[in-house]
Amino acid sequence: MVSHDLLKRFSAGFQRFQKTWYCPENNIYEDLRAGQNPYAMVIACSDSRVDPVILLDATPGDLFVVRNVANLVPPYEPDGHYHGVSAALEYAVRYLRIGHIMVMGHARCGGFTSLLEADHQEGEFLNIWMSLACRAKAEVERTLPEASPEERQRACEMWGVRFSLDNLMGYPWIREAVDEGRLLLHGLYFDMSSGELLYFDAGRRAFLPLVEACAALPRPGRSTL
Structure with a gap:
């Protein structure tokens, strides 16, 4: 009961x-x-252990947050169907004029576990949703065929962040804002085992500790994915 x-x-x-x-x-x-006039939009996972407001020590009004399983950004598909993430992106960029969009992945994500074990999962919605990250799974299978399950999972979670950043640039009004220097895109990864927050350095194509990455961040301008 x-x-x-x-x-x-x-x-x-x-x-x-x-x-x-x-x-x-x-x-x-x-x-x-x-x-409201939030300074950033965060696309984070629904996982109860990964609350971006707490992780970033934000206060009410700071962040415009969208959470879903595995912090995924779908591709731009203006097909007249229901698109919750895309609607939130449009509101944030075109109406709130947000200056930053952060995709925040994390370790031990159940969504990516289900993706990597899709042949053994049943359900009505989860497998279809996680198919959005099939590129991440394919990249892991291509580059890490002999890696341990833990290494494959971590790599898949990180590739998920990177491909979501790619998908963001497929939205014409996001690309326009980035090209004009009005919007920056960021990839984050929370390693709950170490308590470290990592930042995707596009130049090195690697996730680095946020403190280290901040020291080398370029001045405002176009984000390079």
Whole structure:
């Protein structure tokens, strides 16, 4: 039997939220209720262990966040169907005029586990969704045929971030904003085992510790994928 204790826990948590963000000394929603102006969009995984707001120590209003299984960005397909991620991208870029889009992958992602073990999985939606990352799986099979399951998983997760960045550039209004220097694209990878946040360095085509990568970041301009 499922208990209602969780609701009580969340109620207490919400009261702490109110005391933090609605107190007279720090009522951040006095400004936010007039509208949002986030400085970045984050496409992250739905995994409960990987909350970008917590990982980046953000506050309300900082981030426009989309979360899905395996932090995937679908290709640009204006076909009249339902596209939640694409709709969020359009809103962020064309209406909020966001300056940064971050794709945040992570270690031990269940979505990529299901992709690598697709022959043994059943379900109505997950396999179809994860087929968006089939290029990542193919790259791992091509380059790491003899690697351990752990190495293959990690590589697949990282390739997933890179191919999502590629897909972002397929949206004409994203490419236009990048070309004009109004938008930067970033790839991140959270290694929960080490507690390290890695950044995709396009020049080296490698994921580096964020602190190290920041020291070598180019000045604002076109992102190179």
